[in-house]
Amino acid sequence: MVEVVNAVGSGFFDREFDLSVVAGDLGSIANFDPDNYPGMYIRFSEDSPLVTVYRTGKYIVTGADSVDGLHEFNEKLIGLFCDNGIIERNDVEWFEVQNLVCTTSFDKDLNLSALAIGLGLEQTEYEPEQFPGLVYRNPSLDSVILIFSTGKAVITGSSDLDEVEAASDHLVDELARLQLN
DNA sequence: TAGTGTGTTTCTTATATAGGTCGTATCC
DNA sequence: GGATACGACCTATATAAGAAACACACTA
Numbered sequence: 475m476v477e478v479v480n481a482v483g484s485g486f487f488d489r490e491f492d493l494s495v496v497a498g499d500l501g502s503i504a505n506f507d508p509d510n511y512p513g514m515y516i517r518f519s520e521d522s523p524l525v526t527v528y529r530t531g532k533y534i535v536t537g538a539d540s541v542d543g544l545h546e547f548n549e550k551l552i553g554l555f556c557d558n559g560i561i562e563r564n565d566v567e568w569f570e571v572q573n574l575v576c577t578t579s580f581d582k583d584l585n586l587s588a589l590a591i592g593l594g595l596e597q598t599e600y601e602p603e604q605f606p607g608l609v610y611r612n613p614s615l616d617s618v619i620l621i622f623s624t625g626k627a628v629i630t631g632s633s634d635l636d637e638v639e640a641a642s643d644h645l646v647d648e649l650a651r652l653q654l655n
Numbered sequence: 656t657a658g659t660g661t662g663t664t665t666c667t668t669a670t671a672t673a674g675g676t677c678g679t680a681t682c683c
Numbered sequence: 684g685g686a687t688a689c690g691a692c693c694t695a696t697a698t699a700a701g702a703a704a705c706a707c708a709c710t711a
Contacts, residue, residue, distance in 0.1 A: 480670035484699045511667050512701045524668060526700070534699045536669040573698035575670050605695045606673045618696055620672060628671050630697040 476578045476629065476642050481538040485548060485569030487531040487561050496527070499558050516551070523547050531565075534572075541571060541635060571633040578642050580625040580649060589621065592652040610645070617641040 493514040497506035506514035513526040513534075523537035523544070535551070538544035548569050555561040586608045590600040599609040607620040607628075616637050620628040627645070629638050 477671090479672095480697095482669070482698050508702090512703090513667075515668080526668065528700055530701075532700060534668080536699085538669090575697070577671050599695090601695095602674080606675085607695070609696070620696060622672055624673075626672060628696070630671085633698085 476576045476635075476639050478540050478574055478576050478635070480536065480573075480575035481541055481544040481571060482573040482575075483535045483538075483544050483548065483569060483571045485533050485535075486567040487533070487555070487565045488567050489531050489561055489565045491527065491529055491531060491560070493527065493529055496560055499560065500554070516554075518550070525551055541574070544571060545569075573630065574632055574635060574638055576629045576635075576638050576642075578627050578629065580627065580646065582625045584621065584623055584625055584649075586621065586623050589649075589652070593648060612641075612644070615641045615644060619645060621645070 491514075493506045493508070497504040497514050500516065503518055504514055504516050513528050516525040516527060517523075523535050525533055525535050525547075527533040533551075535544060535547055538547055552561070552563075552566055556563060586600055586602070590598040590608055593610055593612075597610060597612055599611075607622045610619040610621055616634075617629050617632040619641060620630075627642075629641050632638050632641070
């Protein structure tokens with residue numbers, strides 16, 4: 475069972491912004507501090523995703539917990555900008571998912587040293603002194619998997635949920651093949 | 656040597672995972 | 684003062700974006 479914990483997307487409005495003015499128009503939900511970072515942050519509520527908007531019209535949405543939620547939030551953002559006269563509907567050029575961070579569990583403790591050997595040392599990085607997880611990069615997958623001794627794992631780097639599930643299935647198969655699961 | 660141009664790195668944000676370290680607080 | 688407990692933060696992973704700070708190469 476793969477669960478999305480963070481979905482990241484980026485988009486583009488065909489319009490340049492004076493972020494100081496936009497932040498002023500949006501009020502307390504916007505935060506723009508050019509001395510700290512060139513992007514303007516927008517957050518609708520404490521637990522909502524975060525939007526970073528740039529002068530060029532490009533923007534990033536982080537912190538959604540599903541792909542649908544990411545698109546819904548994007549629509550909410552577009553609505554906010556249109557309602558405040560910041561953009562018009564036809565200024566919306568594109569929006570796409572860039573990265574998914576997912577978790578899964580194999581429900582069994584794992585010997586990461588043995589797993590690193592079994593999966594192939596050229597495809598794994600395991601340095602417990604540096605980081606407790608095993609990093610698994612398989613060229614046939616478009617995701618990177620962090621595997622922990624508790625049997626839990628983090629799958630990241632893909633923009634497609636089907637690819638994430640394929641990566642999870644692949645690892646289940648590998649664990650079965652290696653008789654470590 | 657100084658100035659200019661180009662390229663690279665860092666910063667920031669979200670998020671899970673887990674081990675280690677560090678600082679602070681509480682108790683004896 | 685020493686021992687223990689706890690929280691915060693670091694480590695690593697991916698990704699987008701723009702700006703600033705660098706490093707390096709080249710020309711005058």
